[in-house]
Amino acid sequence: xxxxxxxxxxxxxxxxxxxxxxxxxxxxxxxxxxxxxxxxxxxxxxxxxxxxxxxxxxxxxxxxxxxxxxxxxxxxxxxxxxxxxxxxxxxxxxxxxxxxxxxxxxxxxxxxxxxxxxxxxxxxxxxxxxxxxxxxxxxxxxxxxxxxxxxxxxxxxxxxxxxxxxxxxxxxxxxxxxxxxxxxxxxxxxxxxxxxxxxxxxxxxxxxxxxxxxxxxxxxxxxxxxxxxxxxxxxxxxxxxxxxxxxxxxxxxxxxxxxxxxxxxxxxxxxxxxxxxxxxxxxxxxxxxxxxxxxxxxxxxxxxxxxxxxxxxxxxxxxxxxxxxxxxxxxxxxxxxxxxxxxxxxxxxxxxxxxxxxxxxxxxxxxxxxxxxxxxxxxxxxxxxxxxxxxxxxxxxxxxxxxxxxxxxxxxxxxxxxxxxxxxxxxxxxxxxxxxxxxxxxxxxxxxxxxxxxxxxxxxxxxxxxxxxxxxxxx
Amino acid sequence: xxxxxxxxxxxxxxxxxxxxxxxxxxxxxxxxxxxxxxxxxxxxxxxxxxxxxxxxxxxxxxxxxxxxxxxxxxxxxxxxxxxxxxxxxxxxxxxxxxxxxxxxxxxxxxxxxxxxxxxxxxxxxxxxxxxxxxxxxxxxxxxxxxxxxxxxxxxxxxxxxxxxxxxxxxxxxxxxxxxxxxxxxxxxxxxxxxxxxxxxxxxxxxxxxxxxxxxxxxxxxxxxx
Numbered sequence: 001x002x003x004x005x006x007x008x009x010x011x012x013x014x015x016x017x018x019x020x021x022x023x024x025x026x027x028x029x030x031x032x033x034x035x036x037x038x039x040x041x042x043x044x045x046x047x048x049x050x051x052x053x054x055x056x057x058x059x060x061x062x063x064x065x066x067x068x069x070x071x072x073x074x075x076x077x078x079x080x081x082x083x084x085x086x087x088x089x090x091x092x093x094x095x096x097x098x099x100x101x102x103x104x105x106x107x108x109x110x111x112x113x114x115x116x117x118x119x120x121x122x123x124x125x126x127x128x129x130x131x132x133x134x135x136x137x138x139x140x141x142x143x144x145x146x147x148x149x150x151x152x153x154x155x156x157x158x159x160x161x162x163x164x165x166x167x168x169x170x171x172x173x174x175x176x177x178x179x180x181x182x183x184x185x186x187x188x189x190x191x192x193x194x195x196x197x198x199x200x201x202x203x204x205x206x207x208x209x210x211x212x213x214x215x216x217x218x219x220x221x222x223x224x225x226x227x228x229x230x231x232x233x234x235x236x237x238x239x240x241x242x243x244x245x246x247x248x249x250x251x252x253x254x255x256x257x258x259x260x261x262x263x264x265x266x267x268x269x270x271x272x273x274x275x276x277x278x279x280x281x282x283x284x285x286x287x288x289x290x291x292x293x294x295x296x297x298x299x300x301x302x303x304x305x306x307x308x309x310x311x312x313x314x315x316x317x318x319x320x321x322x323x324x325x326x327x328x329x330x331x332x333x334x335x336x337x338x339x340x341x342x343x344x345x346x347x348x349x350x351x352x353x354x355x356x357x358x359x360x361x362x363x364x365x366x367x368x369x370x371x372x373x374x375x376x377x378x379x380x381x382x383x384x385x386x387x388x389x390x391x392x393x394x395x396x397x398x399x400x401x402x403x404x405x406x407x408x409x410x411x412x413x414x415x416x417x418x419x420x421x422x423x424x425x426x427x428x429x430x431x432x433x434x435x436x437x438x439x440x441x442x443x444x445x446x447x448x449x450x451x452x453x454x455x456x457x458x459x460x461x462x463x464x465x466x467x468x469x470x471x472x473x474x475x
Numbered sequence: 476x477x478x479x480x481x482x483x484x485x486x487x488x489x490x491x492x493x494x495x496x497x498x499x500x501x502x503x504x505x506x507x508x509x510x511x512x513x514x515x516x517x518x519x520x521x522x523x524x525x526x527x528x529x530x531x532x533x534x535x536x537x538x539x540x541x542x543x544x545x546x547x548x549x550x551x552x553x554x555x556x557x558x559x560x561x562x563x564x565x566x567x568x569x570x571x572x573x574x575x576x577x578x579x580x581x582x583x584x585x586x587x588x589x590x591x592x593x594x595x596x597x598x599x600x601x602x603x604x605x606x607x608x609x610x611x612x613x614x615x616x617x618x619x620x621x622x623x624x625x626x627x628x629x630x631x632x633x634x635x636x637x638x639x640x641x642x643x644x645x646x647x648x649x650x651x652x653x654x655x656x657x658x659x660x661x662x663x664x665x666x667x668x669x670x671x672x673x674x675x676x677x678x679x680x681x682x683x684x685x686x687x688x689x690x691x692x693x694x695x696x697x698x699x700x
Contacts, residue, residue, distance in 0.1 A: 255556055263487075269580075270577075270578075274493060427528055428530045
């Protein structure tokens, strides 16, 4: 699994280990160099003693082997070795334990030569070689005027280095163990730190994963969220809000469709089955037939509305544009609906200041106006006022139809043009199916017009905007 | 059997009310949730047929209120809401059955009958008392194997007495469950109906099954005299 936490932990722990390894190697080398230098310095002191034991006089070279020179060369167990060569290459002296020759190489007294060797006893050792002119023999001072042979000799001494190697091994072991501990601690500490650091992200991921179609009302917490995650949470919350809205709309649409289509079918089926079961009741049969006719007309209205919507959405609506005298069309629609308005004792105030001509489809426009006026009549309280006003807004003409608003809230406005939407959740009225405004909106869009709804303090206003006028581009 | 139909569609109110009455049930009908709740609280119904989308008070809220008041009347939800979530919500709120519109009237009748039987702890649709067999599904009564012709109301009265066999059933209970839709129940209507039913189900030489308990009511039992 591609886990950020795991990748960060591995990368940071690996980096810690590499840094430790580099640091440890550097520290080891530095300490090793220091220890070897210290060892060599100590050997130089030993060499100085040997050099001081080498003298020359008129008789030649002499090594004072009888003196108390370092016991390290005389001991029986693990003795150190040295060898002294004269300038002609002949061996002047060998340490007691040395049987063969030591490797011959040398530096100066001020800068001796050091190198690693395998000692005659087979152990690892450290060799020091110097080239020097022995001092005068103090016991046999040179006679004045006698020139000194000034013979240069080579002294090579080899020392056991087990203690040095042991200290170096100990140092390496310490560094290795400390490093291993640090590596383990680094992995654990980095894991904890990364986990702690990513905790808000993990919490956000868990919260997001818990959201499904049944819990779209949940929101991701943004309080105390880190700055890096805040934009993600905000965007996800926006997305959830939109998704919840869509789901709610979808669920309501499904429920509304079920009610609008299933209820009349249930009515029809119950009428038919009960009529067939008890056919002897003539009066009930007659009533049932009247109900069946009303149901058929209701379903016809629904299917007509759905077909109109399907045609508009499929761009199948045939639009025949012509010059339409809108004021005359409005008056014609109002005339056809005046009985319906009269039944509720509604007053219709018409404000058509001047004749207007729209270049559009007469039938579709009539359907839009008829739907809007019918909607206003149906949802106005009795003895109230409906306003129909035609006006101009720049190059656009607007037809506004308003009626007193009793129940619609600002939250309802976005749903007013949804198909099958009704304010009454019980959908009790059999006069409406909730398709009229949806059809009006679809027709308006097909005609290139805009239809919007808005609320003011007391009224709900539907405004149809049209830019395609007879003397405009459309004509 | 006394039913309450709470349905806001006037056409369904009319047709279902007519059908259920024809089937012998006493039916009260309302289209408003608040009225339905008041009726359910005020009367003792055998079954309530409840729509969910109702004006005033929606069906689920109504049902919730009833159950909160420990009202145990069997409720059959009759609705166009057909999703699994709707059905689960309805049954979990306390409904005993759930039927989706459109539906077959015969199925509604069968479900109502089943709920009525459950109201009286009867699972077998056939009731055998002595030599009488009452088939509550086929709505047929036989005594000694011979069918007895009864009207729907008479059958309902017999079925109600049979459901309560061994118990004294008062005139008030009979009036509530069988005759409450009558505009005015005359004082002797129930006595007359019981008398006619008794004659119809007691052929010559047969043992009477409906017995009068003076001042108390009637008892339906084959073992009593």
